[in-house]
Amino acid sequence: MNNKPTVLAIIGPTASGKSALAVALAKALGGEIISCDSMQIYREMNVGTAKPTEEEMQGIKHHLIDFLEPTSAFSCSDFATLARAAADNIISRGGLPILCGGTGLYLDAFIRGNSPSPDADKGADLEYRARLESVAIEQGTIVLHEMLKEVDPDSAENIHPNNQKRIIRALEVYHNTGIPKSEHDRRSKSFECPYNVLIIGLRFADRELLYRRIEKRVDLMIENGLVDEVKALDVKGVFEVSPTASQAIGYKELLAYVRGLTDLDTCTEELKKATRRYAKRQMTWFTRYENIHWITVDSADSETNKVLTFEDIVNIAKKLYADFISCGII
RNA sequence: GGCGCCAUGGCCAAGCGGUAAGGCAAAGGUCUGCAACACCUCUAUCCCCGGUCCGAUUCCGGGUGGCGCCU
Numbered sequence: 017m018n019n020k021p022t023v024l025a026i027i028g029p030t031a032s033g034k035s036a037l038a039v040a041l042a043k044a045l046g047g048e049i050i051s052c053d054s055m056q057i058y059r060e061m062n063v064g065t066a067k068p069t070e071e072e073m074q075g076i077k078h079h080l081i082d083f084l085e086p087t088s089a090f091s092c093s094d095f096a097t098l099a100r101a102a103a104d105n106i107i108s109r110g111g112l113p114i115l116c117g118g119t120g121l122y123l124d125a126f127i128r129g130n131s132p133s134p135d136a137d138k139g140a141d142l143e144y145r146a147r148l149e150s151v152a153i154e155q156g157t158i159v160l161h162e163m164l165k166e167v168d169p170d171s172a173e174n175i176h177p178n179n180q181k182r183i184i185r186a187l188e189v190y191h192n193t194g195i196p197k198s199e200h201d202r203r204s205k206s207f208e209c210p211y212n213v214l215i216i217g218l219r220f221a222d223r224e225l226l227y228r229r230i231e232k233r234v235d236l237m238i239e240n241g242l243v244d245e246v247k248a249l250d251v252k253g254v255f256e257v258s259p260t261a262s263q264a265i266g267y268k269e270l271l272a273y274v275r276g277l278t279d280l281d282t283c284t285e286e287l288k289k290a291t292r293r294y295a296k297r298q299m300t301w302f303t304r305y306e307n308i309h310w311i312t313v314d315s316a317d318s319e320t321n322k323v324l325t326f327e328d329i330v331n332i333a334k335k336l337y338a339d340f341i342s343c344g345i346i
Numbered sequence: 347g348g349c350g351c352c353a354u355g356g357c358c359a360a361g362c363g364g365u366a367a368g369g370c371a372a373a374g375g376u377c378u379g380c381a382a383c384a385c386c387u388c389u390a391u392c393c394c395c396g397g398u399c400c401g402a403u404u405c406c407g408g409g410u411g412g413c414g415c416c417u
Contacts, residue, residue: 030382055382065382093379121381128378174376179385182377189379201378258380265382289371294382300375 021107023211024337025052025115025123027302028218029295031229033313033329035068037218038116039076040330045114045337048077048106050099052117052126055264058086060249063240064266066233079106086254086261096125103211115213120301123215129207144191148184163187170198214340216333217308219299225314227292234288237266243280246270265290309336 024047026038038049051057055065059082067081079102084090099122103113115126152160157180164183165172171186189197220226246267249255255262255271262268269287272278302308311332316323324332 053382054380089380091379092381096379119381121378121383124378176376176385179376181380181384185379197378204378260380260383263380263383268382290382293371296373297375297382301377301381304377 018212020210020212021103022341023103023113023115023213025213025215026218026333027052027116027118027120027123027215027308029220029226029298030066030118030291031233031295032218032220032226033326034116034118034218035066035072036326037216037329037333038114039068039072039074040326041333041337042076042112042114043074044330044334045112046110047112047114048079048102049073050079050102050106050113050115051081052095052099052115052119052122053081054090054095054119054122054260056081056117057084057090058082058088058261058264059084060086061245061261061264061267063237063242063245064264064270066237086249086252087257088261089259092121092125095119095122096129099126100129100210118298120298127209127211127213128204129209145184145188148187152180152184157183160184160187168196168198171196174198212340214337215305215308216336217302217305217310218313218329219310220314221312222314226295230291230295231288234266234284234291238280238284242266243270243274247274250274265294 024041024045026034026041028034041047042049053065055061056067057080058065061067062082068078080095080098099115103115103126106113115123117123148160158177160180160183161172161175161177164175164186167190168186172183175182175186177183186197189195189200193200249261249267250271255267266287269290270283272286273280273283311324311329313329314323317328
């Protein structure tokens with residue numbers, strides 16, 4: 017069909033078993049893993065982000081994990097640049113890049129590419145943003161929405177008047193480039209992805225099952241020293257400085273306990289709740305992709321009538337890959 | 347056994363005579379450079395019976411259940 021290189025992507029909600037599957041596939045197919053996770057990029061954020069351990073990595077090379085200070089900012093554009101570089105590097109060595117993670121926007125950015133949208137959030141532009149933010153505080157977000165209507169009615173149409181963050185971004189794009197954000201978006205849609213991406217998604221027929229896994233995993237995180245991890249980051253002032261890392265689930269919830277504002281049980285419950293809600297948002301995000309090959313993790317094998325084992329899941333994924341390759345080469 | 351208080355959606359909770367705020371959870375959704383973010387949509391006829399009233403979740407009586415105190 018075409019001669020674009022193949023990239024495999026494993027996606028799904030938190031705690032669905034992506035990482036283990038990705039490692040198994042990397043071993044079977046000669047691949048390396050590119051993490052597609054907005055938080056595992058940070059150093060010192062290990063147990064709370066469920067960052068794979070040395071043991072879990074099983075000698076498979078993981079890219080875009082554990083390389084950035086928690087105080088640093090990071091965007092989906094940065095991700096697109098780095099992930100594509102990593103993919104090209106793996107491909108040049110004859111390996112299969114396997115994207116693995118639950119950050120939908122990052123996967124989008126990888127596939128869509130680094131669009132010509134401007135660095136509206138860098139350098140001197142911060143002044144403009146600060147100005148908009150103070151306008152919002154003094155006069156309300158609606159005023160910003162009205163401003164957006166003037167310069168970019170299409171974006172204003174698509175962004176809810178209450179969504180200050182998105183309104184500001186759209187205004188910034190116009191302010192810095194003179195081109196409406198909606199126009200940038202339109203242009204980026206015409207870019208062709210340089211890879212053949214096979215997306216395999218993990219999902220649960222019984223959501224309660226996933227939720228129970230999430231709860232179990234949170235308890236395990238607490239056992240494994242998440243509190244100390246949060247404490248250490250708090251001491252370093254990370255939560256005041258970092259725009260990205262400070263939003264991480266687990267960290268922001270436990271901070272209340274670390275600072276003596278609530279008890280641990282309450283925070284743990286909040287953390288579970290936040291993770292469940294996050295998983296739901298991830299599922300919503302991924303369902304709009306039309307080309308995901310879903311594996312229902314808690315379904316039964318059609319022949320044996322037994323619930324799929326990890327081996328079964330790996331085999332299904334391998335089959336999907338083989339099918340994808342064979343029709344891709346034709 | 348006596349006295350008092352309470353009874354509103356899965357949970358918390360306002361209203362106290364004109365036909366039920368809000369928060370949380372659940373569910374559904376949006377998403378193009380902070381995304382583990384931000385944002386949107388959405389769920390009740392007020393414990394039961396009787397009475398007063400044009401009209402009761404709101405007043406009165408009884409019942410049931412819960413809480414507190416007393417003997």
